[in-house]
Amino acid sequence: MAKDTSAPFRWRTVVEVAGIAAIIYVLLGAPGLPSAWRTGRSAEKDTPAVRTKIESLVSPAKELNCPTHKYETHVFSSSPLILYVDGFLSDSEAEHLIDISADKWQISTVSTDGIERTDESVRKSEKALVQRDLTVQCIEQRALSFQGWPQDTFIERLWTQRYNESGHFAPHFDWSTATKTARRVSTFMVYVSANCTGGGTQFLRIERPQAESWCQFVECNVQSEGVTFKPRKGAAVFWENFDAEGRGYRETMHAGLPVESGTKIGLNIWSWYQKGYRVDDGEP
Ligand SMILES: *[C@@H]1O[C@H](CO)[C@@H](O)[C@H](O)[C@H]1NC(C)=O
Ligand SMILES: *[C@@H]1O[C@H](CO)[C@@H](O)[C@H](O)[C@H]1NC(C)=O
Numbered sequence: 001m002a003k004d005t006s007a008p009f010r011w012r013t014v015v016e017v018a019g020i021a022a023i024i025y026v027l028l029g030a031p032g033l034p035s036a037w038r039t040g041r042s043a044e045k046d047t048p049a050v051r052t053k054i055e056s057l058v059s060p061a062k063e064l065n066c067p068t069h070k071y072e073t074h075v076f077s078s079s080p081l082i083l084y085v086d087g088f089l090s091d092s093e094a095e096h097l098i099d100i101s102a103d104k105w106q107i108s109t110v111s112t113d114g115i116e117r118t119d120e121s122v123r124k125s126e127k128a129l130v131q132r133d134l135t136v137q138c139i140e141q142r143a144l145s146f147q148g149w150p151q152d153t154f155i156e157r158l159w160t161q162r163y164n165e166s167g168h169f170a171p172h173f174d175w176s177t178a179t180k181t182a183r184r185v186s187t188f189m190v191y192v193s194a195n196c197t198g199g200g201t202q203f204l205r206i207e208r209p210q211a212e213s214w215c216q217f218v219e220c221n222v223q224s225e226g227v228t229f230k231p232r233k234g235a236a237v238f239w240e241n242f243d244a245e246g247r248g249y250r251e252t253m254h255a256g257l258p259v260e261s262g263t264k265i266g267l268n269i270w271s272w273y274q275k276g277y278r279v280d281d282g283e284p
Contacts, residue, residue: 057154057272058132058140059279066138074217077206080249081240084217084229085146085188088236089139089267094192096135098265101160104128108161122170125256126162143188143269146238153185154279156270160192163199163264169256171204174270175241175248181275183246188238188269189254194231198260201237202228205251228257231264 071087089097105126109116130136140155147153174187189201200219208218208227217235219228229237239252256266 056157060137060141083238085236089234101128125167127159161266163259168258171255185273186240186271188236190236190267191231193265194233196259196262196264199231199264200228200257202255
């Protein structure tokens with residue numbers, strides 16, 4: 001495997017990646033655990049991880065009056081569908097997210113067997129749960145609208161993520177185990193602040209495109225495995241985690257490369273398919 005000698009980060013073997021994926025699966029709330037998920041309302045029988053997941057699903061209020069916002073979408077790949085969305089967030093939305101995260105940062109953890117712990121070899125960052133004010137709900141709405149308002153699909157409560165120098169996230173999938181009725185269908189990796197060097201989002205199993213015009217969005221000067229999207233304030237990388245048959249795309253394995261200097265703030269927007277589930281609109 002290729003080595004990225006510019007960063008203090010060693011590429012892992014497939015076995016290690018599998019181990020990390022397992023940890024992250026648990027960390028992400030163990031989606032797809034056997035349970036009575038069909039209605040999403042049978043809380044008594046659900047495990048704590050499942051309850052936490054369902055409680056985290058939100059839908060923007062129906063009568064939201066969001067300001068007009070334009071962004072530019074570039075198709076990077078069609079299978080899996082990967083899109084680069086320039087200007088997904090406006091500058092003022094990005095500033096707002098930074099402001100409302102300011103007093104909420106907590107160390108990101110991983111959890112194994114229900115025990116939360118920090119493991120900086122897997123994930124080194126801080127995270128903040130953002131309040132669902134109008135700006136945040138308009139971002140949720142934009143994310144759903146972008147995907148054509150898919151049925152039975154909700155947004156997981158939004159968290160910002162702060163990566164200081166040496167902060168990173170080891171290679172992982174966002175999909176992990178899923179069921180026919182419940183899964184994390186898509187991911188937006190949004191760059192809220194990118195006053196940093198390093199910190200790109202690397203897809204290890206996808207080739208860098210040959211066209212020069214992609215060099216404004218992807219790393220063209222650094223030799224590394226796969227393709228690395230540059231963190232650019234306001235931009236987002238969007239991808240679908242599953243193919244039409246409901247199989248997780250292996251190609252979506254990705255890493256948050258170490259920040260070499262400065263700070264990166266990201267926003268994950270995960271869309272979750274939960275068949276038959278209903279949430280109270282706009283409830284904070
Ligand atoms: C990250 O950097 C900010 C300042 O930019 C600082 O306030 C914060 O404590 C740092 N976090 C960690 C975990 O060192
Ligand atoms: C960006 O980072 C540089 C160096 O780390 C710092 O001096 C500057 O204040 C930062 N700018 C913003 C907008 O945070």
